[in-house]
Amino acid sequence: MNNWNEYLSSQGAQLAADGSGHVPDFGHALTAPELAMGFVAPITDQGLIAVSGDDAASFLHNQLTNDVEHLGLADVRLAGYCTPKGRLQATFLMWRSGESVFLQLARELQPALQKRLSMFVLRAKARLSDAGAGLVLLGIGGAAADGALLPLFGSLPATPYSRIDHALGTLVRVADAFGAARYQWLATPEAAQAAWPALSAALRQAGSDAWRLAEIHAGVPQVTLRTQEQFVPQMVNFELLGGVNFKKGCYPGQEIVARSQYLGKLKRRxxxxxxxxxxxxxxxxxxxxxxxxxxxxxxxxxxxxxxxxxxxxxxxxxxxxxxxxxxxxxxxxxxxxxxxxxxxxxxxx
Structure with missing residues (x-):
């Protein structure tokens, strides 16, 4: 990972002064029209939890706002984790492999949320671990994104919130922004570094700030430390984005989330x-x-x-x-x- 950071720095990345490895930008903030043309960005503010074991899906199904038990191998979904009062403690981008369910969230929330979820495993055959160690995450979007990625992957996820596994890593398509597809590529540092020259030749270099700007223009919220327990899911449009399944059964806060949906309690968006x-x-x-x-x-x-x-x-x-x-x-x-x-x-x- 340090070699990856050193490589990015050599390419013009501005590393955060706190030694965290966070890359906010490459010297200046990009505008929305610039991002719409095409960009590649190291996403350095996200964490990744793997939940593994025979009961991983059923355990998470009882904890999160979305259906986990019927999550297919090619599917990607948003999901939330609420307090008993229905307030979001975290929002996740979620997908699964044959062995694990993966939860991507704000990195600053990961240690406490991973510990909290682990407390509720009890006798379930499920274990939580940090799945991001040793991997890097790239965000690619804009009009030139598909053309830059196709030579690497051969084919791309066809619709938003779908994914493919490839020898180069996992490629997740998320919500479109600026009228174009956006992708997250979870890769080894070696694969990312090998691909960076071609990607940065076709796309503008950007950092996590640019990826967050694209997320904002896609209308996709993320709960962070400063906004924990502030919002019922509907307040941040989460059910409009498919992040809440109202037929899946109980989870912490489910009664209040359902009441907000069906009894006219919500007055905020x-x-x-x-x-x-x-x-x-x-x-x-x-x-x-x-x-x-x-x-x-x-x-x-x-x-x-x-x-x-x-x-x-x-x-x-x-x-x-x-x-x-x-x-x-x-x-x-x-x-x-x-x-x-x-x-x-x-x-x-």
Whole structure:
């Protein structure tokens, strides 16, 4: 891994000063139009848990918001892990092999979440381990992505939220952004380094900030340390993205999540906005016509290459409809709403 970091540094990557190996960018933030053309990015802020054993799927099926028992080998799904009060402790990108179910999540959450889930294994034949050690993750997206990847893999996952296994590693297709496919490639450092010259010749070099910006424009939220236990899944549009299965049976918080869906309790959604100021997950936003209390919270943000950030912002439906929302206070920097890539079905809530 250190050799991989050294290689990226030699290619212009800006490594975080804390020694974590995090690569936020390659010297500057890319804009959404630049990402739409095509980019390749080391994704360095994600962790990966493997849950292995005969009961791995059934154990997770009883813990997560989505169906794990019927997760096929070519399938990829979003899933959440909630408190008994229905608040998200983590969001996952999930897939499986013949031996394990894999849960990708914010790396900063992995140690505590892995330990917490392990506490509930009890007599189940399941064990949790760090599956990311010794591997690297690349994000590839934009109009030129398919052309850059096809010479390496021969064929690509055909639809969003599907995957293939290959001698070069696992290639996961996630939600489209900017009208083009996006992929995550889980590889050995040696395979990634061998492929980097060709990929970076065809695509713009980027870092984890760019991948997060693409995720934001795809409308896909991720719970991080600053937003743990802040949102019921529907508040961040998670069921619109297929991250909640309402027929699968019980899991922690299931009653509250179901009640929010069927009894009209939810009055909040997540929208896409651009902000001409620094902002981060957990920052509050205020509606001008209701200045005394926050109307919502930033879920995720990323530099947009224009001096500000683009963000997914959870808000009251009334604030989204009214549109005059500010960062930090009712007199703060305004949020400019952008079109979401999918319909915000408010379910008359």
């Amino acid at each position: 997540t929208a896409l906005a651009t902000i001409n100021a620094p902002a981060q997950a957990g920052d509050e936003v205020f509606a001008v016509d209701d200045p005394d209390q926050p109307c919502g919270m930033i879920v995720n943000s990323a530099p947009n290459g224009a001096g500000g950030v683009d963000a997914l912002v959870e808000m009251k439906l009334a604030a989204i409809e009214q549109g005059d929302v500010r960062l930090g206070s009712a007199s703060g920097v305004p949020l400019r709403m952008l079109p979401m890539p999918y319909a915000l079905d408010a379910l008359d809530l």
